[in-house]
Amino acid sequence: MSLTDSDYNFYGRREILDLLNKRVRGLRDGYRQNLALLGSRHVGKTALLKRFISNFEDKDVIVLYLDLESRDFSYFVQQFSKTILYHFLKSQNLPLHEDLKLLCESCRLSIPATTAEIESIQNLLKEGKNNEVYASLLNLSDVFYGETKKSLVLIFDEFQNLENFPLTDVYVELGKRIMTQKNCLYITTSSNQEQARDIFSEKLSLLFGNFEIVEILPFDLATSQGLIDHNLEGIKIGLYLKNFLADFTGGYPLYINMLCQELICLTALYRQEEIYAPIITQAIENLVFNPWGVISRHFELTVSDLRKGKPSLSLCSLLVALSEGKHRIVDAAQYLNLKPTGVTQRINNLLEADVVEKNGNYYHIKDKLFRYWIKYVYQRRVKAIDLEPGRGRKSFKEEINRCVNEFQMVARKDLSLRIMDLLHKFDEEDFELGGRRYKLNAFKDVSQLKLRLGAGNFLDALLASSSEGQWLIVLKKDPILDHDLSSLAEEIKKLSPRPGRCVLISLSGLDESAKVRALQEKWWIWNEAQVNTLMHLYDEPYLIK
Ligand SMILES: Nc1ncnc2c1ncn2[C@@H]1O[C@H](COP(=O)(O)OP(=O)(O)OP(=O)(O)O)[C@@H](O)[C@H]1O
Ligand SMILES: [Mg+2]
Known part of the structure; x- marks a missing residue:
């Protein structure tokens, strides 16, 4: 089986x-x-x-x-x-x-x-x-x-x-x-x-x-964790590593299954009762780096399908640009030394092939693991970066170790620091989240503050300033309730200058009357899925509650 x-x-x-x-x-x-x-x-x-x-x-x-x-x-x-x-x-x-x-x-x-x-x-x-x-x-x-x-x-x-x-x-x-x-x-x-x-x-x-x-979307973090537990059947794995796997695979059950299967084999081979980071790196190397690893073969086929009937490596070099974070046509054109019109046509081919998604003027490789593969495996191969035998494997392992460590560091950050990092990435994008368009300012300065909602009751918030004005971002892991918002409205009135935009980030939703109230006040509401869409678009690990 x-x-x-x-x-x-x-x-x-x-x-x-x-x-x-x-x-x-x-x-x-x-x-x-x-x-x-x-x-x-x-x-x-x-x-x-x-x-x-x-x-x-x-x-x-x-x-x-x-x-x-x-x-x-x-x-x-x-x-x-x-x-x-x-x-x-x-x-x-x-x-x-x-x-x-x-x-x-x-x-x-x-x-x-x-x-x-x-x-x-x-x-x-x-x-x-x-x-x-x-x-x-x-x-x-x-x-x-x-x-x-x-x-x-x-x-x-x-x-x-x-x-x-x-x-x-x-x-x-x-x-x-x-x-x-x-x-x-x-x-x-x-x-x-x-x-x-x-x-x-x-x-x-x-x-x-x-x-x-x-x-039909990839699994969210909780379901991915559930599938990992279900697959590993009692083999121990720390929460951070489990979350790393969920994030690394982008929630695709296929990749989760393949990685879990490899992890089960490796733990048996090394007679380990718990999965630690080195085994994860080894499993990823076997499947994603080794040319005959299943995931590697699968991505090779994707790339060769894309190249069918197309001149040279053009689409693939664009994928490399996207994997390197060149998400706008102008940025990708500059990276590839091409005219923007040349990039537009190739981008359209990638959109048609459903490999790339578009949000506003921003293009992004849909499948997170494919993006890693393009960035850390394919790119090195086509650019012949590694002239020394074994060098490629070594740098791949180093990259994956770095990803695991960075993930653990980021996952330990609290919500306000994660959102602060995210806000620093905004650069005048025009994104659609949950069917609504949002213009994101390029913030120069983001600072933390606490809003007092009553005796001993505070809300974490961020104040972000750009040349186009100030945003107040209110953060709550628990549900936001109507009475939170009444006190919040009072607090906002006391702020000077008054923020031009208020965003409520709630990882557990708002109660119905709070939603109505937020709409009346024209406050934006971003839930967990919408924040995670932003994390994905900016190539940041997903938010873990
Ligand atoms: N709900 C699930 N639980 C466990 N594994 C799943 C689940 N959904 C998908 N998978 C895994 O992902 C693999 C691919 O899924 P599936 O073939 O259903 O995808 P698809 O969307 O139909 O893909 P295609 O576009 O190739 O038709 C399955 O063979 C299975 O290993
Ligand atoms: Mg199918």
Whole structure:
């Protein structure tokens, strides 16, 4: 058994699984809400769907899972036809087959119309009438429901690949069916979020409101810690090192699983009962540095995919610039000795490939571990920095040790110092956080202060000054309550000069009336996720509560 096998080692994602189950109940109750699960590559979309399917128990609903990644049209047709018959037989506790002809024979008596439709689809396919095949296939759920009163949940994993099929109006046909078929719930996924959103807003525009978009994000720190504990099954590991792993992997369960698996092997090899920093460095070296380490191979493939059909190393040198913190086009252009227009075009290629994300005028490599690899492994390789054999390995180890030590130092800092460091990084960026745009001033001076909210009750705060005015940043780990804000408003009035902007940073949220109050006062609210987005964008470790 392997930790990377998500059938056996699935963890977390409770909220989304609950949502999927709720939408299936809705389908049965006559309220159908289709879903689109969008998330980066390898974040865990397929694992989530597989877990949903394996726990699914409802004899009146049949779930058809269709993987559209690198498949051709004929596979799609066969898989669609086979799964519907297979799951019907399964729901009736009848003997199962994998061959389509045998499946048709077994189903002919109980569901003659569906079977006949599938056989006619096979004939149309042989005649090359692909558009008709596609229309009939999408119509199957109606025929099947008419005969069995069983609804279908149709899952299209990586649905944007439908476009690669030899069909004329792939979305027009799909759109028409989705609108009319109330007994079929569509669940689609996509790793290419930009492309998927374009499809929903342009090609399936009529249906936009009909698809609920759910973002599948990497694990947050608490869930990553949970997965590490779950994987290590009792092997001891200190909290800082565990948090380091959670941060280093950017919360991708795939990387967490791979690193944990390597750590388990190494602790057994060295007969250790606890994981210490040197073992972590060794595991990272084995997986990320060694050319045949799985994570290293995986990133090699990502890079070689990016280079396909593109001249020279251009995209990769831009990735190096981004990994070195050149997040704006002008900065990257200067670093690469190129004109900004040249960089823009390459950046667009990286955005299309979903390797880079954009926030305001700021570009960032999405996957944190990939960024480390580009910075500490790939860059050295392409620039041939290490002429001495073994030098590269030694410097990599030093870099990782430095990362572990720095992480431990940063993680020990209290909230106000962490936010102070963050504010010093602001440089007139225009960022979007949680659906709102924020203009971030370049602060010259940031100082700590305590705001008195009543007898013995203080709030930590920071005063940050820039040429555009002063900000007051109020910090609280516990929830911010309405009565905190009444006293805060009084305290702000006493400050001279009066800050032009007040930001509430609350790691545990605000109560409802405090939220209303903050909105009335036009104070900004940043929660843990939003602060961590900023930490990510500025290449700082995540905040640990
Ligand atoms: N919830 C989870 N619990 C444990 N491991 C997980 C979980 N989700 C994903 N993984 C791990 O990550 C790997 C990749 O996940 P998965 O294939 O589901 O990602 P994906 O988003 O579908 O990627 P792709 O874009 O390649 O289709 C899984 O094989 C598994 O090892
Ligand atoms: Mg997948």
